[in-house]
Amino acid sequence: MGFLFLYGAVSFKALLATVLTPMAPLPNQMGPQVPAIPTPDPKALMSGGFALPNVHRATITDRNGQPLALSLPVVQVYANPMEIISAEEAATKIHRVLPDTDLQKLTLRLKQKKQFVYLARNISPTQELAINNLGIPGIYFEQGERRHYPLGRTAAQIMGSVDIDDHGVAGIEKYFDKRLNSDTTPLRLSLDTRVQAAVRDELQAAKDHFRAIGGSAILMDVRSGEILAMVSLPDFDANDFGHAPSDARFNRAVTGMYEPGSTFKLQTAAMALELGYAHIWDRFSTVPIHIGRFTISDLKTDHFAPWLSLPAVMAYSSNPAAAHIALDAGAKRQQDWLKGMGFFSRVPVELPEAGRPIVPSRQNWGHTTVMTVGFGHGVAESPLAIVRGTAATGNGGVLVTPTLVAQSTPSDDQGEPIPQGQRVMSERNSELIRKILRLVVTKGIGKRAESQGYFVGGKTGTAEKIGANGRYLKHVNITAFTGLFPMNHPRYALYVMLDEPHGTAETHGWTTAGWIAAPLFSHIVTRTAPMLGLFPPDPTRAAQIEASLAMPMNPSVPRGARPLGPGNDPGALPPHPHHPPPSQTPAL
Incomplete structure (x- = not known):
């Protein structure tokens, strides 16, 4: 009778929670793992600049406000192999979401006797959500950003690039590295992309x-x-600085x-x-x-x-x-x-x-x-x-x-x-x-x-x-x-x-x-x-x-x-x- 009472109480509580009075999801429950898709700041666009929320490295534009370099929010996927139940099964599921990854390498990483290994870098929020929905224990996400150069070859040697830690390694990115990482106001160059x-x-x-x-x-x-x-x-x-x-x-x-x-x-x-x-x-x-x-x-x-x-x-x-x-x-x-x-x-x-x-x-x-x-x-x-x-x-x-x-150059009486x-x-x-x-x-x-x-x-x-x-x-x-x-x-x-x-x-x-x-x-x-x-x-x-x-x-x-x-x-x-x-x- 005691066990029957306990099981009955648990069943009744489950019925309330799932059918009769289900609870709404807690606000921001997935916030740390699934960020919102970024959109440009309208005020920044109207003022001739270009800025994205949730990024810490400033945008670089030409003299007319055309973006030359900007940072996009991305996610790094990492795992604790000690928490993985089946490395082969987890690797196969992740590979379906990230087909560019090497299945064999994924499996080997998940079998390591470590508590931290990176599985993939710079994935999109959509891919992050898909991996999260797999429900694999031991898989975690880390927020980051990736530098992107929307005009490709335009002024490539001038722009330079950044390393994996988002620090400038060449060009304008290196010369203004401290300024770009400390002030999110767009850096306006003298170049005219046209x-x-x-x-x-x-x-x-x-x-x-x-x-x-x-x-x-x-x-x-x-x-x-x-x-x-x-x-x-x-x-x-x-965008391909490292392989140039x-x-x-x-x-x-x-x-x-x-x-x-x-x-x-x-x-x-x-x-x-x-x-x-x-x-x-x-x-x-x-x-x-x-x-x-x-x-x-x-x-x-x-x-x-x-x-x-x-x-x-x-x-x-x-x-x-x-x-x-x-x-x-x-x-x-x-x-x-x-x-x-x-x-x-x-x-x-x-x-x-x-x-x-x-x-x-x-x-x-x-x-x-x-x-x-x-x-x-x-x-x-x-x-x-x-x-x-x-x-x-x-x-x-x-x-x-x-x-x-x-620059803002002083003018004479005739302008x-x-x-x-x-x-x-x-x-x-x-x-x-x-x-x-x-x-x-x-x-x-x-x-x-x-x-x-x-x-x-x-x-x-x-x-x-x-x-x-x-x-x-x-x-x-x-x-x-x-x-x-x-x-x-x-x-x-x-x-x-x-x-x-x-x-x-x-x-x-x-x-x-x-x-x-x-x-x-x-x-x-x-x-x-x-x-x-x-x-x-x-x-x-x-x-x-x-x-x-x-x-x-x-x-x-x-x-x-x-x-x-x-x-x-x-x-x-x-x-x-x-x-x-x-x-x-x-x-x-």
Whole structure:
């Protein structure tokens, strides 16, 4: 009777609990194990940001609020094998929910004599719920998050990645690791994903067409230093950082060091004008210079006179003439100039991978080094250093600091942003440089860089690569073009480079920058300028702008000035058909 009473009471209680008056589930009963599906915060979206609840690492966006990196809530599955009744049965059930797992490995882990083993990481909330419903004792869940890069290859080397513990290991993720883990406010970069994608498309097309092994392109605001696009090819999907080859992870824009070639003649000309030891009307010899068993000469000399004026030296890119300009400055002034322009140190940018340039020591900076550096050989610089120096010569003479973080730049009375940085040139000499760079495109070897309506200017640069034996490799080149647009009121600096391109029928087999890099520069300007709010002016206004940028190839000598060079000695050399004597050239 006692047992009958007990069993009757238990049965009655069970009937009440399950049929007559069943209890509702306790609130948040499964909260610790089954989280809610995350949704974006509407307020964050309306303000141009992007944030997800229940994540601790901040989102990274471009300047327009487009997410570049964000963290998604995920779950880790772990087990206590000591509580597992049947390892084989449990492993089989879990494998059905997670088919990507290895059934044999799951079984072995569940048979271990341990109290903690991970079974799977980064599963979705839906998968977590399915495993939980299996009712396997000894299976537990741990909340976590996974970094995701929704645009894949876009700015992959810039973004970098995080490790399994959500700490940055490369790129922006590493540089701002502390900030991203301590402040959930989205980090807004200076990049424009539209411009970034367009630049990458054009660079990839040129790389494929000329069968280059790599390439790089940088587009920077010359007033704020904001980098709107930075591309390095080959690249990779940022979501697969751990499996990407080292060549794809290598950021050619900041880590790669290359001889700048003739793009460095821009610095030689700017130095000559700013320090006052040369003027635009001075002439410099183009006769080959012999130093021991080496000869400094020009690749093509059929259109050269025995001497060239300073603008013509840039327009035709003469190596001997640039060497003479550098010699007039001397080692000390050349070193001081390059150091002041930031070419002797790492470019300050928010990327841990930014490398240091390769420059000779001051003790080894002799006459030969002065000459070779004058036309861009004997030193190795990053593309970002070159584009920074280009911006400084054309933005009015201010050396800005490149940045990947969106800035708020002070403006003048007309609302125009004021360049922020150290003044390295006078505005007058910066204006002369702009006219010279425009001349390179209108009448010099950079004609293929022209982009109608945008008044581009710039400088070609072709440098032979150095082989394993330390000697230059003939016809294995780095081809580059650095420039500004629009030249009447510079807003942006652009640098493009292809590594080891091959000549084609349309380039007549040439692998020089005028044939390869200059057209790439033009394509990028034409495609991105409208995205940046720049549009060609009407024909009347365009003619006025072109006239304001005009510079004669051979400027006449002002009255009372004593010019440098053999071309200014009356009767010393006969006139050249392409270069009339000074008396026949208009004044600047």
